[in-house]
Amino acid sequence: MKFKRRSTGSKTRLLSREQLAIWLDALDPPAAGISTIDGFLAAMAVSPRFIEPEAWMVTILGERARNVLEGTRMAAAIRSILARYEQICDELAESPETYAPVYMRTDDGEVLLEEFANGFFTGMRLALDAWTPFVSDPEIGYPLAMLVGHSSQTGGPTWIDQLADPAAKGALADAWRVVPNIILMVHDRCYETRTDSMIPADLFNPS
Template structure:
């Protein structure tokens, strides 16, 4: 039996360009930043999601077969593995989300948070216990605040500046929130 050669993966910048050139994928707002959030949710998820199932969420029902498409799939697989290593093996000590950075230095965490929340919404039954326990749903607040940024901004528009500034810095709390969510599900699984 011959071993299949590993397909070289695209670099993340090249993956971003490839995703933008795929009309169906771009229309569904899949960027490297959203994929990073999605991968983080998969890694800390309460249940293991089959690789084919989550790849099809990003790439559609038919995975790419052209060489560049295969390299894009490999890049996503490699990235998910890197997020897994950082959050589980390294315990999240050096892990940080990939946020979009605008030319003026503004950080946009919304694409990352939207990718994370897409996984939560895609597999709601698995995530339900966290939302049903009022004492733990707060772990998700920094991610929710960033994923629903426009709605949150409307809600706090008339609030004092320090409240608006605090919510505007919610993305700073995402790394610790993700690690706390990971720990919550570990404890939840051990208790079962």
């Protein structure tokens, strides 16, 4: 993901969430929606392995995210996505009470967690080996299951669709309320591992 300057000196402005949603919806081939991207960015922000934005932006927007001209709509979209990523990182680190995931909602106001969960799980898959020991820990794995269980990207129907017990299904359907707490918990538990992954390996083995 590299930005090339236009000779006109055009300056890239950020898009509003609504503008970004409209732009994403018009892409051909299509890209993920706002809620899916927000879940993906949350996974990037809390992942036990730090991944450079230049590497993961292609997962969201495809190869068109490479070698982008400044001043274009693509550049504005990328900078807007990066701004949201930085906002999530800052909020989780400095003011976690302000973090609010972006969910899809029906016309009646019902929260749909599936797209956010799909984005989060897609982000996890970029470093699944780093996630494995944390997911294996019940203190993290069980809460994460409340989120990832809504994903339809895990190779089958969502867990909520598989539940026969109406009470259990209702509890999982209401999981969106505790997702901010789950994200914050994972952020804090993975902090040290994520920070270590930012340090070049040769710093541990100076010649």
